[in-house]
Amino acid sequence: MSASVRIKTLKIDGMDVSARGNESVLQVARENGIFIPSLCYVDGLKPVGACRLCLIEVAGINKLLPACTTEVWEGMVVSTDSERLRKYRRLILELIFSERNHVCSVCVSNNYCELQSLAQKLGMTHISVPYRYPSKKVDASHERFVMDHNRCIVCTRCVRVCDEIEGAHTWDLMGRGIDTRVISDLNQAWGESDSCTSCGKCVQVCPTGALYEKGKSSSEMKKEIEFLPYLTALREGKR
């Protein structure tokens, strides 16, 4: 941390909190035990503001802002929970569930899935938008891992961890809009990828059962994401 970073004070949901000037609202909220739902954000990777679940209301600003990419400022008054925000978050979550084929009971990550736990936390029992049931492929060409596009929510955590932490940049996106999908190298089979180091970081940061270890059966794929904050801290020279 450079010496020029200033400490700011702000209010989140009526609670006075302090923060470093370069921190995001989401980080500060979490430090203070305030829950803001999110799926694309993960501590240790660059925030992208893509899932839109962490939208917050800030006094004096008309638009809703993503907590993950909004830096704090002095005197900021943040509201992380309101009728309107709950409605939007719920609907966004429903859209994610409707987009591909999320069938929890047969999923390797059942009980360990961030999408599933978020739905439970927000009290979601059914969705109001029609399921799209797209036909998506499964790439099991890698010797240790599997990519199941049916369960991918395009949060790009795998893309970012591979690029920012592992430095391989095996993953990227292809296609537009609803057809956007994660690809390895130049849209090759994962097993044929030249750049993949088989480190498995992408598998561990994946919030759902889209990326998993071969051989894992239903409800067996627990993700170990703890390595990421550890690596980040090491790189910053804190340990």
Next chain:
Amino acid sequence: MTTEELLHLAQEEKENQEKHECCIRVCTAAGCLSAQSNLILDALKEEVKKQGLEEKCLVKSVGCMGPCCAGPVVYIEPDRVMYAQVQPSDVPEIVQSLGKTPVERLNYSMQTPFFTSQRKIVLENCGLIDPENIHDYILADGYGALLHVLTQSSPPEVIDEVVRSGLRGRGGAGYPTGLKWSTVAKAHEEKKYVVCNADEGDPGAFMDRSILESDPHRVLEGMTIAAYAAGASHGFVYVRAEYPLAIKRLQIAIKQAERNGFLGNKICGTPFNFDIEVRLGAGAFVCGEETALIASIEGKRGMPRPRPPYPAQEGVWGYPTLINNVETYANVAPIIRNGADWFTEIGTEKSKGTKVFALAGRVQNTGLIEVEMGTSLRKIVYDIGGGIPGEAEYKAVQTGGPSGGCIPKEHLDTPVDYESLTQLGSIMGSGGMIVMDGRSCMVDVAKFFMDFCVSESCGKCVPCRVGTAQMYDLLHKITCGKATTDDLDLLETLCDLVKNTSLCGLGQTAPNPVISTLRYFRGEYENHINSRHCEAGVCKIKQAAEVKP
């Protein structure tokens, strides 16, 4: 280049052109070119040669003159005659009639409101000068404004002039241009960039293309003045690859400007350096969004990122970047030349100057027009556009493309400016204007634009990626007569969600065509749902009786 040298060049070109008694201008912008005006140009040159009039008569390739529906268009000076829909076989007759009675059957009257009701500032040179000849541009006062600011104004003075003019961004959002310039100018960085957004992608819009094809130097001059004011030394024109002629003329213009010392090092003999590079878009509509455009310039996938930081702070490769639209830059030189006060007298209180529109759809005169801000829609549709052809009645005018909305009959007298159009649930947008009559089904129109947004969404954020696809499915269901009122409720809920939670402007405005058609034509939606009937007869809904058991 000094003022004297510039005047000398202009004088030379003037003498060169005045050697000819008459000048035949042929539009070779994309509209007329698609009607093979290149053949007319060649045939005219040939015929002039054949009749031995080479000394007397100059045949010139020019840009867009406006009435694209009448193309290929030929204009003759000093006879002041415009010929429409000229065929190569008409050429001998045209050349013979020079200075005599015009060919009546081809004559296109210029005394109609289409010409007399317009006010041209941005397009003043379009259709007059040869876009591939810098001297022709110099003769039309070109590069005078640049020379003036470089030699006589400080950057803050230039910014002050633009601020006082009240010029607002012509890309659609209407952000004050002067404010943007001063923000970039204030940034203390070793490098700064100036970018021209020419990634025009709205269906039915061709303003930026026409400007680049007809008067590319005007845009380069505007950019160079902006670079001087903001302290930038490198510029990009981001133009879509689907505009090959615009790209070609832009590249020719850049080369000519470099050769004449209007671009490059020590511009006009001053210490100011600035160069411009052309970057081609690969056909993504979202790259018109400034942060996606910047990513694309950097060679990355064109995906928007949250703002702030705004490009003025962190733009191309993290450096402060000034991004304006083609038309905005094209307004700069006349403002400098005539002064901010002159500009503020044109237009309305909050929207100064003029706006270029690409008038399309069900009107008599389609083409490129420029009107003073505050002109009523009625005047544009009925006077300039010449009204609706045939028996059909006006239904709506769509402005702002997939981000805009449809404006019905009862609001035809609304003055066209940023605020009024926003109030009506549409937007000014970059200038696409599509007129629709009774033969258009508004649900189908909304579906068309939603289809566009589905395929142009970049896929980054959930509301836009999935929301637009869900909305399209619902609209499709309605046009098939299979929807219920619950579906309509869900459609409205999704509109609200996508509008308020999407990451960038594309998503935030994607529901606008649905919201505005629901606002003014809700009855049509309900008819599709309740009576399974499409008034316009566009949606082929099978009635219960037709469905075989």
